[in-house]
Amino acid sequence: MIEVVCNDRLGNKVRVKVNSDDTIGDLKKVLSAQIGIKAEKIRLQKSYSIFKDHEIHDGDGLELYYN
Incomplete structure (x- = not known):
């Protein structure tokens, strides 16, 4: 199991396992x-790259956007 932190920059920071x-x-x-x-x-996404088929690692911090 890995844990990924997703932050939407609106006050929500979610940890997902x-x-x-x-x-x-x-x-x-x-x-x-x-x-x-x-x-x-x-x-x-992370910086300017949108995650579609990328590899994620334990402890990665991703930006969360709503379309």
Whole structure:
């Protein structure tokens, strides 16, 4: 299990625990269940790169945006 920190810069910082072999889509589904927003409306990125099929590691901090 790895833990990823997602911050939406509006006051919500969510820690999500997923398996190390889970995809970004699985991470979005778990995140949407925790914050109550549909997974299709979530965009995860770090700096200027949008995470679609990237590898994530334990302790990564991602920016959370709502489309």
